[in-house]
Amino acid sequence: MEQIRNFGDERQVTSCVYCSGVTETRDHVPSKVFLDEPYPENVPVVPACESCNQGFSLDEEYTACLIECALAGSASPEDLQRQKIKRILSKRPALASRFSEARQQTLWGETSFAVESDRVSKVAVKLARGHAAFELIEPQREEPASVRVIPLLLMTAQDREDFESPPASGTSQSFGILPEVGSRAMQRLVGGTRSWIVVQPKRYRYLTSIEAGVIARMVLSEYLACEVRWE
Ligand SMILES: [Zn+2]
Structure with a gap:
């Protein structure tokens, strides 16, 4: 895993x-519910207040469970792969039955889940805010211009290609849009590594860009693709 250097930019x-x-606490981006043990050593950490640090945890848990159930096509703990999600659903029968109810057969006979999409979007925006702050030193506290959450499988080939490629730098290479010296974005630019950062293989990767507004993309469990954009 890529070492993420501390370059004195916490200031x-x-x-x-x-x-x-x-700021009272430090929050992992992503939260540990999206990762498996043993945890990677260099999970990005951002400053957060107590209420934000705690306030998203149920939605994050919901999102992590949803992804795992969608991958397994089942809401029964015994069918799931990730130990952590099995434990969560075993301990929380109300959440498990919620997923069972949300389970539905589509016209094609594949299992899908009715998604509480506002909860998943909230998590996507939270993750994106964390990455923008940590990676680009560009905290984005305004509402984003767009939020997109879609399973990778449902993307068209072109869509997928666009999503996987770092956003194009556009026509202008003016100094005004270059990342600040010392920021991680600049380090990665100089180091030539401006692409996906894998926090944990098969679990979580992300990409950030300031080429055309602030953009953060995340892929959770190689299943759910998220993109959040600020103008
Ligand atoms: Zn807060």
Whole structure:
């Protein structure tokens, strides 16, 4: 896994990256519910207030369980791969039965799940805010211009190719849009590694860009693709 260097840029983000409240804690991006043990050593960490740090955990748990159930085509803990999700659903029967109810057969006979999409979008935006703050030193506390959440499988080939490629630099290479010296974006630019960063293989990868607005893309469990954009 890529070593993420500390380059003294913490100084630029001192308040909660989600709400600009007083920083009391540090939040992992992504949260551990999206990763398996043993955890990678270099999970990005951002400053967060207590209420943001705690406030998303149920939605994150929901999202992680949803992905696992969708991959297995089942909401029964015994059918799932990830130990952590098995444990969560075993301990929380209400959540498990919610997934069982959400389970439906589509016209093609494949299992799909009715998604509480506002919860998943909230998680996507939270993750994107964390990556923008950590990676680009560009905290984005405004509402994003767009949020897209879609299983990789449902993308067209062209769509997938666009999603996987770092956003094009466009026509202007003016200094105004170059990342700040010392920021991780600049380090990666100089190092030639401006592409996907794998936090844990098969579990979580992300990409950030400031070429055309602030963009963060995430892929969870090589299943769910998210893109959040700010103008
Ligand atoms: Zn906060």
